[in-house]
Amino acid sequence: AEGSRWEGYSDLPCLYLFVCICSSMSRTVKKCFIDLVTGLQPLNSLKSDEAASGPKQGPTFQDGQRRVDYVLTYHVQKPQSVRRKTSRFADYRILRSLRRSLSMMRSGDTPPSKEDPEIAAHKHRLDYHEDDKRFCQTEFEDNLREMGLELEKDEGNKIPGIGFLKIHAPWNVLCREAEFMKLKMPTKKVCDVVERINLFIHKVTAPLHPKVEPNRPQNVKHLSHPFSREKQHLKFDLLKMTFTGITSLLGNGVYTAAYPLHDMLFYPLLSRQILYEEWASYSVFYKYQPIGLIRKYFGEKIGLYFAWLGVYTQMLIPAAIVGVIVFLYGCATVDNDIPSMEICDPRNNITMCPLCDRACSYWKLKTACGTARASHLFDNPATVFFSIFMALWAAMFMEHWKRRQMRLNYIWDLTGFEEEEDHHRAEYEIQVMQKTLKKQDMSPKVVKVFLLLSPLQVGVTFAVVFGVILYRISIRAALHMSSNPTARSNIRATVKGTAAVINLVIIIVMDEVYGAVARWLTLLEVPKTDKSFEERLIIKTFVLKFANAFSPIVYLAFFRGRMVGRPGDYVYVIGSYRMEECAHAGCLMELCIQLCITMLGKQLIQNNLFEIGIPKIKKLIRRRKSDMDSQQQQDYNMTLQRHEKDHFLGPFVGLSPEYMEMIIQFGMVTLFVASFPLAPLFALLNNIIEIRLDAKKFVTEVRRPIAARAKDIGIWYNLLRGLSKVAVIVNAFVISFTSDFIPRLVYQYMYSPDGSMHGFVNHTLSYFNVSDFQTGTAPLQPMHLGYEVQICRYKDYRETPWSNTPYDLSKEFWAILACRLAFVIVFQNVVMLMSDFVDWLIPDIPKDISLQIHKEKILMVELFMKEEEGKKLLRDNHTNQSPFQPRSRPASHTPSNC
Template sequence: MGGSSGRRATNGWVFWEEGNQWVYLLGGGQPMGALPISDQVATTLSKVKTELSAPLLSSFFSLLSPLLFLLAPLLSPLLYAPLSSLLFSFLPSILCQQERRREYEANLQKAGLELETEDKSVRFLKTYFVKIHAPWEVLATYADVLKIKVPFKENDIPDIPMDWLFTPFRLPDHIMNPEPDYFTSPFNKGKIDFFLIDDKETFFPPSVRNRIVYYILARCPYHKTDREDKKGIKRLLNNGTYGSAFPLHDVRSYCPTSERFNLYTHWAQFFSFFKEQPLNLIRKYYGEKIGIYFAWLGFYTEMLFFAAVVGLICFLYGLFTFDDNVWSKEICSEEIGGNIIMCPLCDKKCGYWKLNSTCNSSWQSHMFDNVGTVFFAIFMGIWVTLFLEFWKRRQARLEYEWDLVDFEEEQQQLQLRPEYETKCTSRRLNRVTQVPEERVPPTDSCPLSTLPLPQISLIIACIIGVIAYRLAVYAAFASIMKDSPTNNIHMVGSLITPQLATSVTASCINFVIIMILNLMYERVAIWITDMEIPKTHLEYENKLTVKMFLFQFVNYYSSCFYVAFFKGKFVGHPGDYIYMFGWSKLRNEECDPGGCLIELTTQLVIVMSGKQVWGNVQEALVPWVMNRWGSRKARSHPESRYSRWEQDHDLQNFGHLGLFYEYLEMVIQFGFITLFVASFPLAPLLALLNNIIEVRVDAWKFTTQFRRPVASKAHSIGAWQEILNGVAVLSVVTNAFIVAFTSDMIPRLVYMYAYSNDLSMKGYINNSLSVFNISGFSKDNRPEDGESPEWFNSSVITTCRYRDYRYPSGHEKEYSHTMQFWHILAAKLAFIIIMEHVAFMVKFFVAWMIPDVPSEVKARIKRERYLIQEYLHNYEVFSPQKTFNMHTITHLFISPVLALRPLI
């Protein structure tokens, strides 16, 4: 891929400096071809450069020794020994790292790569770079080995024209489709004229060059012996021989006529939020793995639009049927709610209160607890199925368009992890290769089941702590507010009740705890996965994905599960209350007469919204601040001295788990909008607004704040697909239980059709409240003197009401459940069974009706395979170059220097 006039390369990592193009750097930090060498002792050793030879370093230390000896009388004895020991301890490691670099770079050159050490006069004596260029011969050889698919014929099956449908949202065609559509076949160096090669300089796209160079770096030895544990750039990064290794961005993000500029202009700008994403350009620049993430994120956001519209309609239905809410009118009525005296909600510090004091919360509850809630819960069960099924179709289309149909995990994903190889102390015969291979003894890997118990215990302890807070603080709020929120604390406002104040503050505290625990759970999940010693990078990522999601599932959703399924369910009744753990003084919480659904809504809004806002701020602000701080000194120098590779090195490293955290964030959000959506129909709308920002924030980070990541292939979203399927199934169950047990929908319907005289909701409130004789309160439950309101007269008021279905005092079944309670329970269980069966039948029917692979994609795949066979046959029969040099190819596969043996 050479060129004239000093033009060295036009490869995947294009880096311009004085007219030259380079692919990779070795040293302080560059795209995959560049390994930045971090000179960690430069300051201590008076900026001695690590490129110095071993004899020169030895001479330096030999001169330093007598100098220290002469200065010894002037130095404190406490400083002399540590200083001399510190200086001389660096010598062996420096010499060892230098030898590794020399051997490694020599083997890279033997593999065909071209290296050039940066001119040190332009550096600030901190980091040194080795620039790497991959010529055509190297690219062609490794494309053959990796079986990279390249074009051999233009695609002659036309797409269905739909541009007229999306004209306002489309980008220019040269941005959306930077390359023509071709039929492709695995590259074969021996049949080079079989493929459509117009220009060798641009035949392999940047992402392919990126992968090829990293493949060489990952397998090249750095030791004179051909030991498996002495190969690869990752080990050199781990032991500090190099500081970083990454591909170069092609140009600055603000330089026109470049792919990075097009991505920044048409993709990363927020005002392009209504435009579709240039997925083909993303794939070309960053590789398929990152491309598939943005394809999934974009499709998920598009599907959220339909859920958000239906959710908004259901919310507006609750808002517009405000005046038809008979039970809320009864609660707010002075004749009904004003004359119903309710029992204290906590021991001693809570007084008696009138039912109409919860008037506002009952109206608020109706906006989310109505018939539309049931409809929306069923709709979301269907929506999540459509989303997952149509994503499979979109994914199948991308697999074909991006040449991933016959995808096999890449060598770099299946390559053994260095951490695994260092633990291998025994050997076992491989059944496939019949070659003995090293393995980790079973006793060295810690089983999963024994590791997370302390962490799960900590999660449960935090949940219990938040519940205990809710129980303890409620009494304090109730004591301050008395029966009316405006009596003593006017600054709070008339809409705040003790229940709402407790719910809001507990949700905020719970959110803070969640954010703190997130920092710990990440380290715990990584530690557990490391203890299991996964064999390959792919296995490591899949194991970490499952563990991290389980931790976050409990962390984020536990408080919502408590409010939805436990609060108000196990409270006992006046005179026989149930306490936390049975022995504590913390009485279990009760729900408002209107139910606990409004509290679940509050919890969901605070945790979900807080996480999304905090996540976007953190994602946008942290990389920008760190980049500004890291490059503060370099930016003070003239632009001519602040080279492209230095600018890329000062960007943040994306890391091999970068996409993992992006997926995790979205999957947690997916759980919020599916598991508890029956309590908050506006959740999909919040998620939609967040994702519109999320797409552009992620795009901005990739194009301006992160180094260019190593391009890698992926045909799907991996383990996240199964997690989404599991959440989708669980969401049907949780929403059915929310409608049945958290909302008051079923008790209202049972009353209206079985107990109402005129099939109306009149009298429902009085029917749903049981009666308790005040004289039955024990000393521990009775309100203290001064806690009850002024209007309360114990000589006149002898009973109070509470939310339950129990027989009154004096009845032969005193305070036991009435028959209506069992009718309602049976109706709730019947509703759960019916809703689940209907939802699952619709789910499986829709999944069966929608093929995973579109018919036109199947046709294209069949035609491509047919053309490959036909063209190869014609090539073998009619091509003058029918001889195939198998000796050369075999040599490439067994060469100890290039180490091209495929891994099994």
């Protein structure tokens, strides 16, 4: 059944070679480590095969028939630097050269000139190291040949200094290994009413689905099925065993890169071309992603990432719609907002105290009309409802993803999948073999370094925020002293906008710094396994980047305007710098501006423009170095083979940067959504572009990743869940302490004479006698308004100057504070209780999947019982049939002496 049983399993060769690499590595890696670390010289050296006679288009060997399933690259010495053959045990050569030199000296002949002894010794050491690498290559490649793989070297390519080892897995080897792997194939086609209903729904929604034809064999024989799903099981299992070996040899420089080959572009029936047309194109942004084809081409791990990103983007649609409705509600009710009407009333003659010392003068409250009206767009009763909605939305999103993940696990045959024990990292083994890594010594050292650097990193973050605060104070004072009337009239907008842009630039720069610091700290720990390394790196990177992105936002939300003091007794920092005050309408508007600029700038500049621009800049630099124009570069690319073209693509660096980008966005969408209801809309628009941008990057700009198997998104789910819980608390404090929602309710139900909001603005303003200014802080132009000011107003709840306790906190302040704390407690518990109820209400596993898994378990038990009954019947009948003897693997799988 060769023509049908393996039909559709075109990538199987690159799967099996992982097994071979693993088996080969188990025999060679330890030996190579000993050679490279301890300095022992192997006796053999590798002889390269003959160079390729001429380039051929397509991923095949020189015969044009055998397909290249995997490629390893290594350095090749240039012809002008041909080194001599050396061996660490060939000491007789040194003795012979000494005897020759002595004889020449005795005979009076002048020995030939020689190079500097230090340079010669350095080259000698390099020769030894090259012998180590070539010995590892020899052993490794011999083991691969013993397992039945076919190898071909290509050192005569158009890339100088780079050699390619092309690997091909023959058909009989694939069949043998597939039998040993016991791949599970479906043997019965089920067609029921549910399938017909699904077919009808698929026809209705056909315009939204990508045009991906199912991969069916043309000539299906009995008990045959295309290997479109189970081959990834082989890939992952073989990868888990192979990864240590590959990374070990890559880490030691034996090979410089290892990657499977991409399919050819512009071939209509190949997976890569289908993905390029139906997934990696901006013109199909409205279509669903072909998750099945993504998983088939890139593996389950990358398939799960794009599935999660698709679910997250879909769930942003209702959140964006509700957020827009909340914003439109604020726009519709701004003209009916009584506090805004009182501030904007032309008859309003309230004189406010100066916003800074000496340079600032008195000002009229009605000049803040625009700020008050803009604040109402985001600070209205609908924002409380939206905060509750977003908390429930986060819970529903997590539940929806768990159900989607469980369905994919079933479809991709991952329900019984368990991760195998991870192998040690190459760096860890090198450290151990060099005897420089000792647990009892290394752990305290790493802890000490981390404890020393943590306060420094936190200090740098707060120093940056404090620097922006000083900028705000300085620029406000400078603008107040300006003689330009235009600059004086737009002080607030100028300070808010420029400070937000400065924060954005600092966040983008410090993101790169913190990423490097997190990686350096993780390398200091020298984790044993790659999984441990990845998790530690993710935690450190997340903490640092999260603090970097949200420090300015947290300051605006919870600290600005809280530690200001009052007129006559202001709080000063660094001499004469007075702490910032909020506008009369509060700091919520500035928080909204900061969130908007940070979110848009970070997504457009750091995420999208960098991902698009950096690869193009690299291509431009490479073209400049090659001294070719575009036409010459295109002609040169046409002469390259597939493995040479893939060599010029960028290496795959993992999914952590992609996940981190989305996790930070999720935090901005959920944590401060009470102050910025348009955040889900901006996130939705960004993700629509992000999906196609990432798709294009994976298909055309990076090497094909090694397909890895995974049943979930790992530690990222825990981070999402933690953020959704923290978001409830943060939004409770934003509503309670940053917005005027609680003061308005307290005034309306406790202090308003008629139960309305009339008089609320006057209720929030305290009185100050200008004669109580500190020395040197009074305005330089007290007659700026055309009259002498005796009493000015400021926003706070304090006693009047003529009371028995002037300027002390009033009873209204304590009443509002108690209500704020009570609201935080009630809001947090009610919303979390509702979220837990949603979590309990929605099952993690879809009902149809649960029933199907249960049926499969029953069928497995019945099959096992029938098999046991058959065996018992055979024993009872005393038949002469010999029991089934499983075939054994070739002798090459047994360990060797290496």
